[in-house]
Amino acid sequence: MAISNLQLMVRKTWQDLFKGKQNLLTTIAVLLFCLLSIGIGYTKYTDSFSKIKEYRKEVRESWEHRPDKHPHRMAHYGYLVFRIGHPLNIFDNGLDDYLGNVIFLEAHKQNTANLSEAGSSGTLVRFGAFSSAFILQSIVPLIILFLGFGLIVQERENATLKIISVQGTSGRDIIWGKILGLWLFSLCFLIPVIPVVFMAALFSETAHSADIILRLSFLLPAYMMYYFFICTLTVVVSANSKSTSSSLISLIGFWLLFIIVLPKGIQFTAQNIYPAPSRIAFETTLEKDILKSGDSHNPDDPHFKKIKDSLLAKYKVKTTNELPFNYSGLVMKEGEKISSQIYIRHQKELQTIYGKQQMLTDFSGLLNPAVAIKSFSMIATGTDFFAYNQFQKQAEEYRYKMAQHLNDLQIEQISNIKPENGGPPAVINKDNWEKFPDFQYRYTSVLDSMKQQPVPAAALILWMAVCVIAIEISGRKLKLI
Amino acid sequence: MNRYLYIQFYRNKAYIIALLFLLMAGLMAIYTGKKFLDRNEDIISKSGAFQKESIERNAKFHKDDLGLVLYYIKFNLVNETPKLAALNIGMRDLNPSIQGVTIRNLEEQRYNADFYNPANAAVGNFDFSFVIIFLFPLVIVAFCYNLISEEEEKGTWKLLSVQSGNLKKLLDHKMFIRLLAVTIVYLVLIIIASVWLKIPLDPFYIAFVMSGWLYILLWFTLCRWIISFRKTSAQNALILLIVWVGINFIIPMTSNILIQKFYPVHESLKAVMEQREGYHNKWDEAKRPTMEKFYKAYPQYRNFTVEENDAFTWTWYYAMQHMGDLESAKSSEQYTEKMQKRNQAATYLGYLLPNLHTQLTESHLAKSDMQNHLQYAASLKKFHERKRLFFYPLIFSGKNAESINWSQQTLAVFKFSSPVQWVQTFLPYFIFIALFMILSQYKFRKLC
Numbered sequence: 001m002a003i004s005n006l007q008l009m010v011r012k013t014w015q016d017l018f019k020g021k022q023n024l025l026t027t028i029a030v031l032l033f034c035l036l037s038i039g040i041g042y043t044k045y046t047d048s049f050s051k052i053k054e055y056r057k058e059v060r061e062s063w064e065h066r067p068d069k070h071p072h073r074m075a076h077y078g079y080l081v082f083r084i085g086h087p088l089n090i091f092d093n094g095l096d097d098y099l100g101n102v103i104f105l106e107a108h109k110q111n112t113a114n115l116s117e118a119g120s121s122g123t124l125v126r127f128g129a130f131s132s133a134f135i136l137q138s139i140v141p142l143i144i145l146f147l148g149f150g151l152i153v154q155e156r157e158n159a160t161l162k163i164i165s166v167q168g169t170s171g172r173d174i175i176w177g178k179i180l181g182l183w184l185f186s187l188c189f190l191i192p193v194i195p196v197v198f199m200a201a202l203f204s205e206t207a208h209s210a211d212i213i214l215r216l217s218f219l220l221p222a223y224m225m226y227y228f229f230i231c232t233l234t235v236v237v238s239a240n241s242k243s244t245s246s247s248l249i250s251l252i253g254f255w256l257l258f259i260i261v262l263p264k265g266i267q268f269t270a271q272n273i274y275p276a277p278s279r280i281a282f283e284t285t286l287e288k289d290i291l292k293s294g295d296s297h298n299p300d301d302p303h304f305k306k307i308k309d310s311l312l313a314k315y316k317v318k319t320t321n322e323l324p325f326n327y328s329g330l331v332m333k334e335g336e337k338i339s340s341q342i343y344i345r346h347q348k349e350l351q352t353i354y355g356k357q358q359m360l361t362d363f364s365g366l367l368n369p370a371v372a373i374k375s376f377s378m379i380a381t382g383t384d385f386f387a388y389n390q391f392q393k394q395a396e397e398y399r400y401k402m403a404q405h406l407n408d409l410q411i412e413q414i415s416n417i418k419p420e421n422g423g424p425p426a427v428i429n430k431d432n433w434e435k436f437p438d439f440q441y442r443y444t445s446v447l448d449s450m451k452q453q454p455v456p457a458a459a460l461i462l463w464m465a466v467c468v469i470a471i472e473i474s475g476r477k478l479k480l481i
Numbered sequence: 482m483n484r485y486l487y488i489q490f491y492r493n494k495a496y497i498i499a500l501l502f503l504l505m506a507g508l509m510a511i512y513t514g515k516k517f518l519d520r521n522e523d524i525i526s527k528s529g530a531f532q533k534e535s536i537e538r539n540a541k542f543h544k545d546d547l548g549l550v551l552y553y554i555k556f557n558l559v560n561e562t563p564k565l566a567a568l569n570i571g572m573r574d575l576n577p578s579i580q581g582v583t584i585r586n587l588e589e590q591r592y593n594a595d596f597y598n599p600a601n602a603a604v605g606n607f608d609f610s611f612v613i614i615f616l617f618p619l620v621i622v623a624f625c626y627n628l629i630s631e632e633e634e635k636g637t638w639k640l641l642s643v644q645s646g647n648l649k650k651l652l653d654h655k656m657f658i659r660l661l662a663v664t665i666v667y668l669v670l671i672i673i674a675s676v677w678l679k680i681p682l683d684p685f686y687i688a689f690v691m692s693g694w695l696y697i698l699l700w701f702t703l704c705r706w707i708i709s710f711r712k713t714s715a716q717n718a719l720i721l722l723i724v725w726v727g728i729n730f731i732i733p734m735t736s737n738i739l740i741q742k743f744y745p746v747h748e749s750l751k752a753v754m755e756q757r758e759g760y761h762n763k764w765d766e767a768k769r770p771t772m773e774k775f776y777k778a779y780p781q782y783r784n785f786t787v788e789e790n791d792a793f794t795w796t797w798y799y800a801m802q803h804m805g806d807l808e809s810a811k812s813s814e815q816y817t818e819k820m821q822k823r824n825q826a827a828t829y830l831g832y833l834l835p836n837l838h839t840q841l842t843e844s845h846l847a848k849s850d851m852q853n854h855l856q857y858a859a860s861l862k863k864f865h866e867r868k869r870l871f872f873y874p875l876i877f878s879g880k881n882a883e884s885i886n887w888s889q890q891t892l893a894v895f896k897f898s899s900p901v902q903w904v905q906t907f908l909p910y911f912i913f914i915a916l917f918m919i920l921s922q923y924k925f926r927k928l929c
Contacts, residue, residue, distance in 0.1 A: 098599035122824035127733035
C-alpha cells in the first residue's frame, strides 16, 4: 500500500508542475535556449574545424614540397600542429576558450600553444560562453528551486499537508513523492537535449558515434544525479522552512553559494596555496638548467668537450672533421636529448602545480555538487585540462621525433667538411620529407580522463547517498502543521 | 521616528551579516589584487636582471659575431601596470604585462602569452570589480526586495499608512539607510584599497570609484522601481534575481558566443603560417629578390650589398627574417582589426547593460582592457623596429660585440595614457538612474 501512496504523490506533483502554463513555457524556453546554443556552437565548431583542416593540409603540403635542404634547416622550418576541440564542446565549452590552438614545433625549442579564443577577445569573454552545459548546470537548478520552494511549506501553510497525512500518507512518502515528482519534471529540461547533442556531434564528423555515445552515457546519469541533489535540496529546505518566502530566500542563498561564491573562493584559495611561476621565471630557470648541464652552443662546454675527446680517441683521429660521420649533427642530437629532458622535467613541475590547483577544485566537489558536475561534464566532453595536456604531450613527442630524425639524417648523410663558397651546398634529397609521417592528433579517451580524475564522479555518487539520508531523516521528522 | 528606522535596520542580524559578507569579499578581492601586483612587479624586476645577464653571457661567448649575439638576446618591453589594475585585473592575467623579443621576426614571438592555468582563467579573477558588479547588487536586492511587501504581508502596511503622513518619504528614508550602509562598506573598502595598494588619487581612480558607486546607486533605483509594483516578496525577489542572472550571465554569454561566431579570428592562424613561409622559404630562393624587398622597405641599407653566391651573411639573414613579418603583415592587421571589432561590439552592448559598462569602464581606467593590450601590441611592434634599425647597420657593417654600449639596453616601458572620457563613462549611468527614478516616482505617487 505504501508504494501506491508514493506513486500517487509522485504523479500528483508531476501533474501539478505540468499543469502550470508558466512551467511549460519555462521548459520550452530553456529547451529553445539549449537548441540555440547547440546550433551556434555547431556552426562555430564546423567553421573552425574546416579552417583548421585546410591549414593542416597546407602545412603538410608545404612540408612535403620543400626542396633539397640541409636537415637542420628543415628542423627549423619545423611543423605547425593544430588542435581542434572534441565535438562535444558544442554541448560543454569547458576550457576550450582558454586553450591555445596552434603550436609551432621546431628543433631545440619548445614553443607553447598560442592563440586562444580568450586571448583574442575583449572583456566580454570573462562573462563566459553560452552553452547547454551552463544552462543545465546553473540556470536549470535555479528554475527547479523556483518550481519547488513551496512544494511542502505551501501545503503546510494551506493546511493541506495535514489532510494528506490523515489520508494515510507517511511523511516519508510525502517527501519522496515530492522529490521524485520534481525530479521527473526536471528531467524534461535534460532528456530532450541529449539526442540533439548526439546528432550535432555526429554531424560534425570529427568523432566516432561509439565515442560520442560512450561519453553521453556518462553525461546523462551524472546530470540526473545532480538534479536529484537539487530537487532534494529544494524539497528538504521547503519541508524545514517556516514560510514560503524564507524557503525561497534560503534556496537562493544556496544557489549563490554553490554556483558563484564557492567556485570562485576555491579558485582563489588554490591560486594562493599553489602559486604558479610566470612564463619569464619559467623560461629563465629552464635556460639556466640547460646551460648547467651542457650548452651545445658553447664551444668550451665541458660536457660536449668530453664527448668530443672520447670520439677522437675511439676513431683515432685528431680533428672532428676526420670523423666518418657528421659531428655537428651528433652534437645537436645530444643537445636535443638533454634540453628535452630538462624541459619535460620543468613542464612536469608546472603541470604538477596546475594539477594541485585542479585537485583542490575537484575535492571541493565534496562540498559543492555544482563543482562536481562542472568538472565531470568537462571530463566527459573532453574539454578538460587533462585532455588538453594530452595534446601538448603528443605535440612534444612529435617534435622530439622530428628533431631527432632530422639530426640522424644529418649525421648519416651530410659531409663532415663544410662546403666551400660557391661549391655544392650540403643538402639531402627532398624525398626524405615525404617519408616523415604527418602529425595525427588523437582525442584523449574518456576512460583515461576519468581514471586520472576520479574525484568528481565519486563526489556525485557520494552526494546521492547524502541525499537519501537527508530525505529519510526529514521524512521522519516532517512537521505537519 | 527616523531614529527607529536606523535601529530597526541595524538590529537585523541578517543585514549585518550581509554587510560583513560584502566587506569580507571586498577584502579578499583587494588581497587578490595585491597578489597580482606583487607577482607582476616580481616578474618585471626579474626579467630586467635576466636581460642583463643574457646580454653579458652572449656578448662574451660570441664576442666577434654581433649577428649571433643579437640572434639570442631578448629585449623586454614592459606594459606599465597602474596600481589601479589590482582592483580590476581585466585581461591582464591572459595578456602578459611584459614581453621579450629578439630582433628576429616579430610575428613568431608576439603571440606568446604568459602561462596560466586555463581552469583558473575560465573561472575568472576574484577582483574588486567582480565584487562590485556581481555581489553588491545581490546584497542590495536582499535589502530592498521586501521593503513594501513585507509590511503588507505582515499586515502592518495599513497601520503604517494611517500613522505616517508621508509613506513615500518613509520608504525613501528606509532606502537611504540601506544606501548609506552599502556606501559606507564601499568607502571603507576603497580606503583600505587606497592605503594598502598605495593607489594614487588621480582622475582615473576618482572615475573608477565613482563608476562603482553609480552602479550601486543604479541598483537601488532599480529596486525602488520594482518594489513600487507592490507584488509579493517572492515575486520581487524573483524579478530582481532574473534581472541579475539575465544581465550578468545570459545576455553577455549569448553575446559573447555570437561575437565569437560573427568575428572568427582565423587570421591569426593564417598570420602564423604566412610568417613561417615568408621567412623559411627564403633559404631556398635566390638572394636578390629577398634583398630587393628588404631595400625597398629600408632604402638606407642599400649600400650593404649581398652577392648571389655569398655563403651566408647576417645582412641576408635578417632581411629574410624581416620577410616573415612583411608577408604576414596583412593577416596580422586583419587579426588586430577583428579584435577591435569584437571589443567594439562589447562596448556598444555595454551602453545597454550597466554591469558590462562598469566592467569595461573600470578595466579601461585600470588599463587592463583589450584596447590597452592592442596599444601595447602596436608599441611592441614599434619597439621591435627601433631595436632592429639600431642594430642592423652595426651588424651589417661587421662590428663586434664590444663596440656596443650594452648598458643602454635596459628594460623599456610602454605608458598608455588616454584622458578620462567623463561623458561617455557616466552618461549611461545617469540615464538609467534617471529613468528608474522617474518610473518609480510615478508609481510612488499612488502609494497606499
